[in-house]
């Protein structure tokens with residue numbers, strides 16, 4: 001049995017009503033299988049539906065159609081049991097807290113990822129330098 005099996009998995013987001021109704025087919029019917037022990041890269045352009053697919057695999061989102069099984073469990077039905085058995089890291093925007101200044105988000109992440117203070121200072125300096133628009 002594959003460790004991950006997606007069967008015509010799909011997700012459609014609907015926002016707004018009437019004339020302002022917007023439908024996004026974030027994931028069109030997608031089927032694939034991953035065997036235990038396989039390392040898999042999931043590539044696609046921005047907006048291709050990667051995060052949405054992974055969110056359905058973890059139970060964060062419910063599919064609009066089809067189904068996915070992870071380690072024999074349904075992420076939607078068995079969300080808590082599955083959460084104890086998987087690890088997931090999201091990058092980019094979802095790594096930041098809207099209510100905190102950027103630098104505070106970075107400080108928190110430094111602790112979570114156990115980055116040594118001197119490494120942190122060095123990387124932050126490099127980042128600030130590379131993005132600086134000042135004179």
Ligand SMILES: Nc1ncnc2c1ncn2[C@@H]1O[C@H](COP(=O)(O)OP(=O)(O)OP(=O)(O)O)[C@@H](O)[C@H]1O
Pocket residue numbers: 013014015024025026027044045046047048049050051052053
């Ligand atoms: N909660 C949501 N409501 C409405 N539309 C959404 C929502 N989440 C994602 N979308 C839309 O669904 C599509 C797929 O988004 P998704 O975030 O899954 O793409 P992605 O492949 O992870 O992109 P990126 O490489 O930028 O992370 C995009 O058009 C996005 O705007």
Ligand SMILES: [Mg+2]
Pocket residue numbers: 050051052
């Ligand atoms: Mg994404």
